[in-house]
Structure formats: structure tokens, C-alpha cells
Amino acid sequence: MTIAVCPGSFDPLTRGHVDVVRRARGMFDEVVVGIARNSSKSALLGIDERVALARTALAGVDGVRVDVVEGLLADFVREVGADAIVKGLRGGADFDAELPMALMNRHLTGVETVFVVGDPALAHIASSLVKDVARFGGSIDDLVPDGVADAVHEAVRSKR
Template identity: 70%
Template sequence: MSTAVCPGSFDPVTLGHLDVVRRAAGLFDTVVVAVATNSSKRALLDPSRRVDLVRAATADLPGVRVELVPGLLADFCRDVGATALVKGVRGGADWDAELPMALMNRHLAGVETVFLPADRAVSHIASSLVKDVARHGGPIDDLVPPGVGDAVRAALAAAGDR
């Protein structure tokens, strides 16, 4: 049985993320969506809320489960028996950011990274842009799975950001 990990901060989960998870589910027996903390970013949604939102968004996908990454992604991959990481790339900037991480994960855990090119229909969607649009009162519900827009708006309101 093949197991892949789709890691990300998913702050918030977007339709672009779901596209990658769906496509990965067609390639691997099991896909573990790994909700991680990016130490270089300040998260809007707390980790447990992100896990809940991703679980709701992937509930209809057989072979997909969602887990919180408690520490180093390489250790998580070893713990779940992953043979691959799956990452979506939208363009050259994503490739430049992802390649060093892919090489480090292979070095640390022996796990290979599979890069899936973004579908053009969702390649413009980034979590940071979704938050920025929402922060300025713009519409985001067509960029995220059901319920995520409400969660983002509520978190922004609670933070005094909107």
C-alpha cells in the first residue's frame, strides 16, 4: 500500500489545495493531509480549526485522512509510513521555494517529493491572497470550500482585522 503526505499550513484551506489532494488520492492508496505550522508565518486560524476545516473539505474523498503535524515533517512522514510527499506548484517561485524543502526531506527521511502542477482554474488561489481579499471585505467563498469563508471572516473579526 502506498502512502503519501500532502503537507501545508492550510491557513485557510483553498480550492487549490483540494485540487492537489484529489489528484494525489488518484495516485496513492492513502493520502495524509498534514496540517503543519509554518514558523515563518503568523497563522490566522489555530491549528485545530484548520484540521477541522480540512477534514470537512475532504470528507468525501476515500483514502484521505487529516492529521496535525506535531513537529518535523520528516519525522511525521516516517511515523505514517509515507513514501512520498505531494506538493502543488503554481509557477517558478513555488518551485524555488519547494525544491530545497524536498531535498531536505529526502535527506532526513528518505521520502521523495512529487510535484503536481496547479490546475489553471485554481492556480491564482493562495491562502495569503484569500486572507488579504477577506481582510479588505472582498468575496472569497468561490476560492475556498464551504464554511471556510465564514471561518476566515470570523477569525479576522476576532483579531480586529476586519
Template identity: 65%
Template structure:
């Protein structure tokens, strides 16, 4: 059985993320969306909310499950028996950021990273842009799965 981990902060999950998960699910027997903590970021949504939203957004994908990553990604991959890490790329800047991480992960444990090119129709969507649009009162519902926009707006009202 092949299992891939699709790690990310998912703050919030977007249609681009769901597209990559759906395509990864055609390549691997199982895909685990790993909700990660990035020490360089302060998330708008807590891990529990991000996990709930990701589960809702991918509930139609039978071979996809969502879990929280505690600690190093490569240790999580070992724990779940992953054969690969999957990363979505919107463009060259994403590759420039992801390549060193892929090389480090392979150096640490031998796990390979598979890069999937994002869908052109979704390549302009980034969680950071979605949050920024929402912070300024813009409508983000066209860029995120159902229910995610309301969660983002609710989190912004609390702040």
C-alpha cells in the same frame, strides 16, 4: 500500500489544495493532509480550526485523512509510514521554494517529493491572497470550500 503526505499550513484550505489532494488520491492508496505549523508565519486560524475545515473540505475523498504535524515533516512521514511527500505547484516561484525542501527531506530520510502542477483555473488562488482579500472585505467564497469563508470572516472579526 502507498501513502503520501500532503503538508501545508492550510490557513485557510483553498479549492487549489482540495484539487491537489483529490489528484494525489488517484496516485496513492492513502493521502494524509498534514496541518503544519510554520514558525515563520502567524496563522489567522488555529490548528484545530484548520484541521476541522480541511476534514470538511475533503470528506468526499475516501482515501484522504487529515492530521496535525508536530515537529519535523520527515519524522511525521516516518510515523505514518509515508512513501512520498506531495506538493502542489502553481508556478516557478513555488518550485524555487519547494525544491530545496524536497532535497533536504530526501537527504534526511530518503523520502521523495512528488510535485503536482496546479490546475490552471485555480493557480491564482493562494491562502495568503485569500486572507488578504478577506481582511479588506472582499468575498472569498469562490476560492475556498463551503464553510471556510465564514470561518475566516469569523476569525477576522475576533482580531
């Protein structure tokens, strides 16, 4: 059985993320969506809420589970027995950001990172942009899975 880890902060989970996870599932027997606490980012949504939203959004995808990455991705990859790490790419800037992490994870674990090119119809969707649109009262319903927009708008209201 082949296992892939699809890591990220997923703050919030977007339709682009779901697309990458679904396509990764077509390549691997199991995909573990690893939701990380990213120390370099200030999360809008708490880790428990991000996990719950991802579990709901991905509930209909067999062979996918959601878990929390507590520390280094390399340690998490070892813990779940992953054969690969899967990362989605929207463009060259994503590749430039992801390449050093892929090389470090390979150095630490021997596990390769597989890059999945995102659906061009979703390439404009980034979690940071979704949060910006929401902060200014814009609709994000078509950018995120069902239920996520309400959680984001509520988090934005509570942070004001």
C-alpha cells in the same frame, strides 16, 4: 499500500489545495493531509480549526485523512510510513521555494517529493491572497471550500 503526505499550513484551505489532494489520491492508496504549525508564519486560523475545516472539506474523498504535523515533516513522514510527499505547484516561484525543502526531506528520510502542477484555473489562489481579500471585506466564497469563508471572515473580525 502506498501512502503520500500532503503537507502545509492550510491557513486557510483553498480550492487549489483540495484539487491537489484529490489528484494525489488518484496516484496513492492513501493521502495524509498533514497540517503544520509553521513557525515562520503567523496563522489566522488556529490549528484545531484548520484541521476541522480540512476534515469537513475532504470528508467525501475516500482514502484521505487529516492529521497535525507536530514537529519536523521528516518525523511525521516516518510516523505515517509515507512513500512520498506531495506538493502542489502553481508556478516557478513555488518550485523555487519547494525545491530546497524537497531536497532536505529526501536527505532526512529518503522519501521523494512529488510535485503536482496545479489546475491553471486555480493558479491565482493562494492562502495569503485569500486572507488579504477577506481582511478588506472581499468575497472569498469561490476560492475556498464550503464553510471556510465563514471561518476566515470570523477570524479576521476577531483580530481587529
